[in-house]
Amino acid sequence: MKKAKKEMDPEKMQSLLRNEKAVKGIAGEISRLAGKHGARIMHVCGSHEHTATRFGLRTLLPANVELIAGPGCPVCVCSSADIRDAIEVAKKGAILTTFGDMMRDRTQHGSLEDARATGADVRMVYSPLDAVQMAKDNARREVVFFGVGFETTAAPVASMVSDDLPANFSMLTSFKLTSPAVDALLASGKHHLDGIIAPGHVSTVVGAVDWARFPEKYGVPAVVAGFEPADLLLAILKILQQMKAGKPKVENEYTRLVRFEGNPHAQEAMRNAFDVKPAFWRGIGMIPDSGLFLKERWSDFDAKRKFEIQSSIDSEKDLPKGCHCDEVIVGELYPNECPLFGKTCTPASPYGPCMVSGEGTCYIWHRFGDPRELRKILAGRK
Amino acid sequence: MCLAIPMKIVSIDRNRSLAQADALGVTRTISIAMMGDEVKEGDWVMVHTGFALEKLEYEEANEILTLLQEVAKGD
Numbered sequence A: 001m002k003k004a005k006k007e008m009d010p011e012k013m014q015s016l017l018r019n020e021k022a023v024k025g026i027a028g029e030i031s032r033l034a035g036k037h038g039a040r041i042m043h044v045c046g047s048h049e050h051t052a053t054r055f056g057l058r059t060l061l062p063a064n065v066e067l068i069a070g071p072g073c074p075v076c077v078c079s080s081a082d083i084r085d086a087i088e089v090a091k092k093g094a095i096l097t098t099f100g101d102m103m104r105d106r107t108q109h110g111s112l113e114d115a116r117a118t119g120a121d122v123r124m125v126y127s128p129l130d131a132v133q134m135a136k137d138n139a140r141r142e143v144v145f146f147g148v149g150f151e152t153t154a155a156p157v158a159s160m161v162s163d164d165l166p167a168n169f170s171m172l173t174s175f176k177l178t179s180p181a182v183d184a185l186l187a188s189g190k191h192h193l194d195g196i197i198a199p200g201h202v203s204t205v206v207g208a209v210d211w212a213r214f215p216e217k218y219g220v221p222a223v224v225a226g227f228e229p230a231d232l233l234l235a236i237l238k239i240l241q242q243m244k245a246g247k248p249k250v251e252n253e254y255t256r257l258v259r260f261e262g263n264p265h266a267q268e269a270m271r272n273a274f275d276v277k278p279a280f281w282r283g284i285g286m287i288p289d290s291g292l293f294l295k296e297r298w299s300d301f302d303a304k305r306k307f308e309i310q311s312s313i314d315s316e317k318d319l320p321k322g323c324h325c326d327e328v329i330v331g332e333l334y335p336n337e338c339p340l341f342g343k344t345c346t347p348a349s350p351y352g353p354c355m356v357s358g359e360g361t362c363y364i365w366h367r368f369g370d371p372r373e374l375r376k377i378l379a380g381r382k
Numbered sequence B: 001m002c003l004a005i006p007m008k009i010v011s012i013d014r015n016r017s018l019a020q021a022d023a024l025g026v027t028r029t030i031s032i033a034m035m036g037d038e039v040k041e042g043d044w045v046m047v048h049t050g051f052a053l054e055k056l057e058y059e060e061a062n063e064i065l066t067l068l069q070e071v072a073k074g075d
């Protein structure tokens, strides 16, 4: 007989994953295992940074176990060329729809918010489905969805791509793949990492299997983790256990959601809609095989074609003068080490891209970090 | 933007790959285009930008939850 499934109750689960005793128990185990050597562990997800900072997880870690934030914020790494394209499309009279975060992302060409203030029809949507609906409701207008994100956003958009899309709908996309970015960091030889915490929701799409290249190529453990405090700490613990055993592998801590092989329907939708090509990451530069671009077969829905837009990358780093996002997004600098942090650059008035989005490391540290704790972490690092 | 929330499927429109799903008493229309035939009423799914990304399975997680329950109870 099949075992009856227990009713899953996310609230109960959440309280357990935040239980102080449980969290401190895992942290104690981490301290015991860290030994003299410690570890430098990178996560690649704004939501992981949110959990780490909001719950003060770094204060529970021994000083030699460093948890750093990698390139895990799609708004932060979206090139200003892509934003300029969106502004241009909006100025050509289309209804330009996008996620709220993209409105304020600043470039030397201004922001979409500025474009709206000067009369362009820029509208915020919660879901790309809303943009398609808007096209159906406004048959005489062109409606463009400006989609920015990682696999978690790219897969949903891919699943909409079909001949059924309205003819007055098109899209501008800036979709990126996460694991190739981490791969590029390690391949450059400039960054030392002892472990990678793989992003839970990205991994629902690509699977834990997508992170297997790190133990295989670099001997670096990779653990897929969920977003509660205990999830993150368990991932760190698993990395330390692997280091101790000397057997790096890929592990899945987020089994309640992530399948080892990922979501086959989502992967198929992405293969149908996009080609994988090199892409430009703001603050990092070109990364091979890290971008998703609409296939030729769907060029009718490509807003760049429709509106005849030629884009080009602005500059090597593509950042405003004095902004250190290039170092923040690869974990070489903590946000409060940037001289502009909290002064000329705040969530209310962001100067650099890492301060714009709720997933940007600078934003998260400013909004949720306890300044005393942040100073202590900094002192421990020097 | 990778923020996702768990929602419970209330009803399904298979022809259009849409579902009504509920979180904290708020019901929304979501797409289940990436779920194949695997999802049914009463299931919990993780929803991101209006799309179900994957099903949540309590059973699968038991190992970790049991471990946590033990640590949480212990002294």
Ligand code: SF4
Residues within 6 Å of the ligand: A322, A323, A324, A325, A328, A335, A338, A339, A340, A341, A342, A345, A346, A351, A352, A353, A354, A355, A362
């Ligand atoms: S604090 Fe502002 S200026 Fe400094 S790195 Fe962060 S986003 Fe850039």
